[in-house]
Amino acid sequence: MKKSELPDPFEKARSAKGYGEMNDQNDPVTMLLRHKDVRKSAHNWKTFTSAAIPGRIVVPSEVNIRDTRQIPFEVDPPVHGAYRAIVEPWFKRPLQPDYQKKLASQISAIIDETLEKGVVEVVNDFALPLQSRALTLLLNTPFHESKTWISWGTHVFRSEGEALDGDKANILYDYIDAQIDRAIKNPGEDMYSVLLSSEFEGRKLTKEEVKGVMVLTFAGGRDTVINAVTNAIAYLAEHPESLERLRNEPEITGKTVEEMIRYFSPLTHMGRVVTEDTHVCEHAVKVDSRISLCWASANRDASVFENPNEIVLDRKINPHVGFGFSHHNCLGASHARQLMKILLNTLAGKVASFEIQDYQENIEDLNEFQRKVGYNHINVKFNPLNK
Amino acid sequence: MAKITFITSANETITLEGTEGSVMALAVENGVRGIDGDCGGVCSCATCHVHVAPDDMDKTGVASEIESDMLELDDNADEYSRLCCQLEISDALDGVVLTVAK
Ligand code: HEM
Numbered sequence: 001m002k003k004s005e006l007p008d009p010f011e012k013a014r015s016a017k018g019y020g021e022m023n024d025q026n027d028p029v030t031m032l033l034r035h036k037d038v039r040k041s042a043h044n045w046k047t048f049t050s051a052a053i054p055g056r057i058v059v060p061s062e063v064n065i066r067d068t069r070q071i072p073f074e075v076d077p078p079v080h081g082a083y084r085a086i087v088e089p090w091f092k093r094p095l096q097p098d099y100q101k102k103l104a105s106q107i108s109a110i111i112d113e114t115l116e117k118g119v120v121e122v123v124n125d126f127a128l129p130l131q132s133r134a135l136t137l138l139l140n141t142p143f144h145e146s147k148t149w150i151s152w153g154t155h156v157f158r159s160e161g162e163a164l165d166g167d168k169a170n171i172l173y174d175y176i177d178a179q180i181d182r183a184i185k186n187p188g189e190d191m192y193s194v195l196l197s198s199e200f201e202g203r204k205l206t207k208e209e210v211k212g213v214m215v216l217t218f219a220g221g222r223d224t225v226i227n228a229v230t231n232a233i234a235y236l237a238e239h240p241e242s243l244e245r246l247r248n249e250p251e252i253t254g255k256t257v258e259e260m261i262r263y264f265s266p267l268t269h270m271g272r273v274v275t276e277d278t279h280v281c282e283h284a285v286k287v288d289s290r291i292s293l294c295w296a297s298a299n300r301d302a303s304v305f306e307n308p309n310e311i312v313l314d315r316k317i318n319p320h321v322g323f324g325f326s327h328h329n330c331l332g333a334s335h336a337r338q339l340m341k342i343l344l345n346t347l348a349g350k351v352a353s354f355e356i357q358d359y360q361e362n363i364e365d366l367n368e369f370q371r372k373v374g375y376n377h378i379n380v381k382f383n384p385l386n387k
Numbered sequence: 388m389a390k391i392t393f394i395t396s397a398n399e400t401i402t403l404e405g406t407e408g409s410v411m412a413l414a415v416e417n418g419v420r421g422i423d424g425d426c427g428g429v430c431s432c433a434t435c436h437v438h439v440a441p442d443d444m445d446k447t448g449v450a451s452e453i454e455s456d457m458l459e460l461d462d463n464a465d466e467y468s469r470l471c472c473q474l475e476i477s478d479a480l481d482g483v484v485l486t487v488a489k
């Protein structure tokens with residue numbers, strides 16, 4: 001097996017029965033594995049709600065470590081749409097040329113630094129700083145804030161291993177509380193200030209609502225981006241022909257990004273709470289139990305994707321659900337897509353080849369399934385392209 | 388070459404000329420409101436949803452299976468719905484009128 005491969009642990013269960021079962025802190029989850037069921041259930045918020053008690057739709061559950069409702073993530077339509085309308089224009093800013101220029105210069109700088117070092121531990125010393133610096137653009141906050149975020153390490157909520165770490169969550173909450181207070185005293189052009197002055201149903205957003213949006217923005221865009229970046233580099237290390245192709249045909253980069261999001265599926269699954277007794281794949285699910293929408297499994301469904309376990313750089317039809325589906329689809333997707341596109345283009349322009357040295361895989365334990373999502377650490381040598 | 392007309396939800400009418408590429412790309416390049424083309428045209432985002440004028444359906448054809456599976460879960464969709472990233476510009480599309488869904 002190649003070092004960069006992400007095997008599909010769901011294949012058997014997906015074709016045989018369509019679901020998997022997972023226990024999580026005595027609040028079991030029925031995982032939906034088929035593309036069709038995942039999309040249908042993501043759309044059906046009346047039966048599968050996101051508006052449960054805060055933290056419950058996340059797997060592993062976060063009910064014991066937080067009370068703040070994440071917005072718009074833990075809200076159903078029609079209220080969801082009202083919140084989403086407030087934040088959507090802000091999250092589309094990555095489509096502006098000026099934003100892309102700044103992102104490109106950040107990415108260029110970190111690749112140059114890395115080429116100078118030669119060997120880098122990609123997770124902590126490349127992907128994490130890249131993700132954190134880029135987040136300053138999305139939040140429109142000073143660049144130096146990224147130093148604080150980098151110091152938190154790769155997991156905002158979770159310490160290494162499985163345990164949910166309340167202390168780490170507190171660091172983030174305290175930081176966000178302080179930032180909100182700062183923005184109230186001293187409003188600026190940053191995301192906190194913009195949210196604080198936003199109108200929602202004829203009133204301003206409350207501090208708690210602003211906090212709910214900000215926590216989600218920090219949490220949702222961290223591990224996901226770090227895994228996407230790290231997996232992309234591991235893949236290119238073992239597929240020099242792909243790096244070469246991106247150099248020669250930069251016009252396919254957009255399709256390559258979509259394909260990498262499908263194949264890597266940086267977010268494995270997301271839960272919903274069942275509001276009425278029902279069935280999924282002829283399996284009864286009870287009111288107040290949990291299901292999950294397994295994006296990673298849906299993205300390998302052979303009834304939708306030809307050669308699902310291969311990265312086809314210019315896959316033309318690619319209805320993947322790596323960024324979710326329906327009303328809750330990823331708000332950070334424009335940012336993530338631009339980041340990945342610029343990363344691939346810049347690597348192709350500056351790096352001749354990569355060599356993977358030692359590494360340790362990051363395997364998610366989903367009881368019935370063990371899924372590789374990326375690496376805990378991976379040392380890679382970057383060889384410069386001599387022009 | 389084809390002339391393609393977009394009617395936006397603000398009731399603006401925009402007619403654009405194109406020779407190649409997808410209708411989505413033409414709309415995005417020209418900033419047609421309501422067509423974002425987030426996924427770049429690989430059929431995964433549905434931010435390029437349009438309603439074809441009924442008389443023009445013979446020019447565009449109906450949605451493919453992949454498109455209709457996606458549109459089936461879109462509350463705005465009807466039998467004239469297409470994801471316009473799947474419409475390739477050619478002379479055959481000359482004169483079509485598309486109403487932007489969003
Ligand atoms: C490659 C990177 C990313 C992947 C694969 C990813 C994946 C996802 C998925 C699958 C969902 C749907 C969750 C659901 O249906 O319950 C989602 C939602 C969301 N993501 Fe991302 N995400 C990524 C990056 C980001 C970034 C960079 C941000 C922001 C900084 C972000 C913020 C959000 C938010 C706010 C939502 C909730 C949207 C809503 O509920 O309406 N994500 N993401």
Ligand code: FES
Pocket residue numbers: 411423424425426427428429430431432433434435470471472473
């Ligand atoms: S542009 Fe994404 S589906 Fe058409």
